Amino acid sequence: MMDDLRDRLRRTRRVTTPWNADETRGITGIRLDELLAHWAGGYDWDVHERRIHALPWVAVSAGLRVIHQRSADPGAPVVVLLHGWPDSVLRFERVLPLLADVHVVVPALPGFPFAAPLTAPGMSAGRIAEVVADGLAELGYPRYTVSGGDVGGTVAEVLAGEHPDRVAALHLTNVAPQRALTADPAKLAPDAAAYLGRAARWFRSEGGYIAEQSTRPNTLAVALGDSPAGLAAWIAEKLESWSGASAFTLDDLLTWVTAYWVTGTIGTSFATYTEPVALPDRIETPTVLSIFPDDIKPEPRSYAEAFLNVREYREHPVGGHFAAWEQPEAYVRDLRRAVELGGQSS
Numbered sequence: 001m002m003d004d005l006r007d008r009l010r011r012t013r014r015v016t017t018p019w020n021a022d023e024t025r026g027i028t029g030i031r032l033d034e035l036l037a038h039w040a041g042g043y044d045w046d047v048h049e050r051r052i053h054a055l056p057w058v059a060v061s062a063g064l065r066v067i068h069q070r071s072a073d074p075g076a077p078v079v080v081l082l083h084g085w086p087d088s089v090l091r092f093e094r095v096l097p098l099l100a101d102v103h104v105v106v107p108a109l110p111g112f113p114f115a116a117p118l119t120a121p122g123m124s125a126g127r128i129a130e131v132v133a134d135g136l137a138e139l140g141y142p143r144y145t146v147s148g149g150d151v152g153g154t155v156a157e158v159l160a161g162e163h164p165d166r167v168a169a170l171h172l173t174n175v176a177p178q179r180a181l182t183a184d185p186a187k188l189a190p191d192a193a194a195y196l197g198r199a200a201r202w203f204r205s206e207g208g209y210i211a212e213q214s215t216r217p218n219t220l221a222v223a224l225g226d227s228p229a230g231l232a233a234w235i236a237e238k239l240e241s242w243s244g245a246s247a248f249t250l251d252d253l254l255t256w257v258t259a260y261w262v263t264g265t266i267g268t269s270f271a272t273y274t275e276p277v278a279l280p281d282r283i284e285t286p287t288v289l290s291i292f293p294d295d296i297k298p299e300p301r302s303y304a305e306a307f308l309n310v311r312e313y314r315e316h317p318v319g320g321h322f323a324a325w326e327q328p329e330a331y332v333r334d335l336r337r338a339v340e341l342g343g344q345s346s
Contacts, residue, residue, distance in 0.1 A: 001262055002045055005228055009040035012229045027237040035232050038250050045262070048255045052090070052114070064135035065116050067106040069096055077344035078103045078141045079335060080132070084150020085269055086235045087322060088113040088259050094328040095335075102339070105139065107132050109151065111268035113259035118268055124275035125151060129158040133166065142166060145339045149173035150321065151272045154279070157308075161280030168342030170287040170308070171335045173323050175299050176279055179307055192303035202297045209238070214273040221267030231266060232257050242321035244294040281307070286341040288312045290334045292327065294320030311341050 014033075019025035058068040067089055079102050083091040089106045090113075096104060108115040110123050110131055132155065136144060145168050146156040154176040160167040180200075185193035203210070212220050224231045235257045239248055248256075260266045287308045291298045293316070301313040314334050319327040 005258075005261060006040050008228050009036055012036060012227075014229075023241075027233045027240075031236075031240075032229070032233055035236055035250065035253065036229055039228070039232065039254050039258075043251060043254050043258075045255075045258050048251070048258070049262075052259075055089075055096075057114075058139075059116065060135040060138045062131055062134035062138055063110070063116050064131055065108045065114060066135060066139075067092075067096070067104070067108075068139065069099070069104040069106075071101055071103050073101065076102045077339050077342075078105065078136075078144035079339065080104075080136065080144050080146045081106045081324070082132070082146065082148030082152025082155050083109060083112070084148070084152045084321075085112075085272070086238050086260070087150075087256055090256055090259060090325075091322055092324050095324050095332050098328060098332045099335075103141070105136060105141070105144075107135065109155070111265060111271045113263045113265050113269075115263075115265070121271075122275055123268070123271040125154040125272045125277040126158050127275075128272070129155045129162060133159060133163055136166070143168050143342075143344075145169045145171065145335070145342050145344065147171035147335050147338065149323070154178065154272070154277060157279055157283055158277065160283045160285040164285060167285050168344060169338040170283070170285050171290065171338035172287060172308075173290050173292065173321075174295065174297075175289075175304050175307060176277075177297075178277060178279060183306070188306055189302035191300050192306060195300050195303045199297050206296065209234075210273060213270040217267060217270040217274050221270065224266045225264065228261055231261060234266075235260065239322070242294070242296050244292075244318050244320045244326055247320065247322065247326045279307075282309075283307065284309045286311045286338070288314065288334050288338040288341065290323060290331065291315045292319035292321075292323045293317065295323075296321055312337060 020029040055067045056069050059065050081092045089108050092106050148156045153172045153174050157176050185196055224234055236253050287310050289304050289310050304310050316330050324331045
């Protein structure tokens, strides 16, 4: 697998554009050259693969693979961490050592790196929520706090809406983005309605990838699944532009990209963009919303409160879309507050 990857990288046919140095038009040629040279030369996937395999993986019969880090205390609270796109369970590597006193479950979401192979099409965020719920029940966890963002945040909202008896609290880094497409500005507070305008501008200027992944996933999957250079450009641009400064080293970026390459999951990871999801109009589960300034479109509190029972709204001075990786201590502090609000202790 890695020999084939390096061979493909050495034979990359570089494509130049009139905007090769303009980072507002996507990854720059210089940055892509740097990534591809390191991927073909100094990067050692074996080191990272051994670390990932050493995590406490468990397979459950619900067709789910999870990292299951148990606390020494059998009665400790349970937290469920849900990743998004274009990442994987690796988003939470840095918070795992900070959560030794609670039971932690990190599902590899179906269709994403390290997940069990998909057995059926139509893996929407709603279906993923049911797979996660079934897996947690099999692990013997009747009640838990759910934390996540991006796709994982949408799955978390569905979980809370469908299983309010199981989800004690939510810790989110964003409101499900699908809500911005259907929300009625006339029913929102003025700053929440203004946020819809900002979100719409973001979708027009930055959301082209959503349009392609949601409408033509087959076509895009061929380009990215056959070309490591294309995959690196597609994913690394998002990882860097959606995060704070210096959030990722070259090895970090390439490990997150390689996870998609070796598992062949870039095409299946598009399912949550392609398949529709039904969200509850409002969720009453106690919620902590963590806002990080470098995230793609941080929501004001009034907007979040239209859909969620926001008990605490925490704004942070640094951090972005991958906050659990970028700012693990701050992320865990907010998560622990959600655990407390859910009537558990840690």
